[in-house]
Amino acid sequence: MTDGAAGTGKRATPNSRDQALYRKVAADLGREIGEGRYGSGGRLPAEGELAERYGVSRGTVRQAMALLRTEGLVASRRGTRRVVIGMPRPQSFGELLSFTRWARSMGEEPGGLMIATETRTADATECVQLRLPEGTEVHRVRRLRTLSGRPAMVERTVFPPAVGELVAELPPDTVSYTVALEERGVLFADAQHTIDLCPADAEDARLLGCRPGDPLLRERRCSTDPAGTPIEWSDDRYLPDTVAFTVHSSAASGSLARRPAGDT
Amino acid sequence: MTDGAAGTGKRATPNSRDQALYRKVAADLGREIGEGRYGSGGRLPAEGELAERYGVSRGTVRQAMALLRTEGLVASRRGTRRVVIGMPRPQSFGELLSFTRWARSMGEEPGGLMIATETRTADATECVQLRLPEGTEVHRVRRLRTLSGRPAMVERTVFPPAVGELVAELPPDTVSYTVALEERGVLFADAQHTIDLCPADAEDARLLGCRPGDPLLRERRCSTDPAGTPIEWSDDRYLPDTVAFTVHSSAASGSLARRPAGDT
DNA sequence: AAGTGGTCTAGACCACAGC
DNA sequence: CTGTGGTCTAGACCACTTG
Secondary structure (H helix, E strand, O other): OOOOOOOOOOOOOOOOOOOOHHHHHHHHHHHHHHOOOOOOOOEOOOHHHHHHHHOOOHHHHHHHHHHHHHOOOEEOOOOOOOEEOOOOOOOHHHHHHOHHHHHHHOOOOEEEEEEEEEEEEOOHHHHHHHOOOOOOEEEEEEEEEEEOOEEEEEEEEEEOHHHHHHHHOOOOOOOOHHHHHHHOOOOOOEEEEEEEEEEOOHHHHHHHOOOOOOEEEEEEEEEEOOOOOEEEEEEEEEOOOOEEEEEEEEOOOOOEEEEEOOOO | OOOOOOOOOOOOOOOOOOOOHHHHHHHHHHHHHHOOOOOOOOEOOOHHHHHHHHOOOHHHHHHHHHHHHHOOOEEEEOOEEEEEOOOOOOOHHHHHHOHHHHHHHOOOOEEEEEEEEEEEEOOHHHHHHHOOOOOOEEEEEEEEEEEOOEEEEEEEEEEOHHHHHHHHOOOOOOOOHHHHHHHOOOOOOEEEEEEEEEEOOHHHHHHHOOOOOOEEEEEEEEEEOOOOOEEEEEEEEEOOOOEEEEEEEEOOOOOEEEEEOOOO
C-alpha cells in the first residue's frame, strides 16, 4: 500500500479529508447502486474484491456494508454475495429533522408563522421526554409551517433551558430553528419518533383551515445531541396529503415498532 | 483466556448454542439497561471493561454496541463512555410484520375475516414493488383484521407466485399468514414501510364501520426474505386510535425519511 | 469443492473529552 | 495527560450456498 505516512506501514492514510474510509466506500457503492450499476435485486461484488478495488482491508469493507445495510440498500446472508434491495435516499437525517431543509429539497418555499412563544415550567410528559427534574423552566414555541404559502403543519416544540436560551435570542425572522441551532453549535445526533393520527383541536383547525376533529398525521419526536442529551421535544401535526414517512426495518436490528395508540 | 477448545487458542468457543457471542453481550446489556442498571442518560462501562467482563475481544464488544445503537438504546461519541438514550422494546420485528403476534403481545385476541382472495396478473405498482416481470400472476388477499372482535384494520396483501402457492393451500381458518408462512420456510428478513394518511374508500368504510372519506392511518409495506427476494406487498389501513408507529433514527445511519405525499 | 459472508481475535494509531 | 471510542489492518476459522 503506497503509504506516505512514514511509519509502521499499518495506517493506510490519515484520511486526507474529513470522512472515514469506510464512509467513502459506502458512499461510492451507494452511488453505484443508485445509478443502477448492479440492478434491482442484483449481486454486489464480493467483499474480497471490493477490498482489493479500494485498497482497504476486509474489515473496512464490512463496515461500509453495515452502513448500506442499515440504510436499507442491501441484504446479506452467508454463502452468497450481497443483494440490492433498495435505492439510496438523499441525506435523510438533516431533512428529516428540519422542515425547512426538507421543503427546500423539494423545491418548495418553507415558511414559519410564529403563533406563540413562552417560558414555563415543564409538565410531566416534558420532564420525562427531556429528562429534566420536575419544575424546570422550558421554552415553548408554536408555529404554523407553510409550503409555498399553503398551511401544512402545526409545530409545537419544547426546548430545555440550555437550548431555550439560544432559541430566545434568535432573530424574529428565523425560519429554521434547527439550522440556526446547528450554526450555534447544537448538534442533532439521534431522534425517537412516534407517528400516529390525531384529531385537530381548535387551534389546529384555525391555523390549518380544517374543522376541529378532522384527523391529522402526527409526528412526536425527541431529539438528542451526540452526548445523548435531549435538545427538543416536538409535536408536529400535518394536514393530510402533505407528507408520508418511509422506514426501513430488518430482522437483524429493527428500529421500527408498532404500539397501541394512546401512551406518551 | 480460559479456552477449553484445545487448539490454537484463537477461537473462544464454538458458541455452545445458536447465538453469536456479540448478540449475547448485546442482549445482556440491553436487559441491564431495561432494568435501569445505568439509569436514563447514564454512562455504560468502557469497551475494555466489558471485554474483560465477558471474556471477549474489544471488537466483539463493539459489534454488540453497534446493535444497541441501531436499536436506539445508546448514543456514543469519541472521548466519553456510551450513554443510555432509550429503553429496549420487545422483539419488534416479528410483531411488526405480524398483526396476530402484535395483538397477542398486548393481550388482545386477533381475528382475520377473509373478504376476498384471487389470482390475477400484477399491475404496474405491484410489478415494481415485488420485482416481477410484467404480466406475472400474483395472489391477492383482502381481510378485515379485528382486535378482540372490534374492527381495527383492512389488509390488502399481494404475494408473488412462489409464496402465493403456499398461501392458497393454507387452511381456511388461518389467522396469521405470516406465522404460517414462516412455518413453511418463508423467512422475513427486511421490510420497507411507507406510513401516511389516506381517506377510506367504500370498502374500507363498510368493513371498518366508518364513513367513506374518513381518514385512516395507512402502512404500505414490502417485505423481503434473507435472499432479498420480495415476498409480500401489503396495504394496511388502520382505524384512528388503533396503533402508533415508533422509530429511532440517527445521524449516522438514518432509516427514517419524510417524503411528499402521493408517490408509490 | 469452491466461493462467500459471519464471527472473533490481537494489536495499532488517531481524535476527542475532560480533568 | 489519561481515558475512551473511532478507524484500520491482518489473519483465522466457521457456516452456508451453489454448482
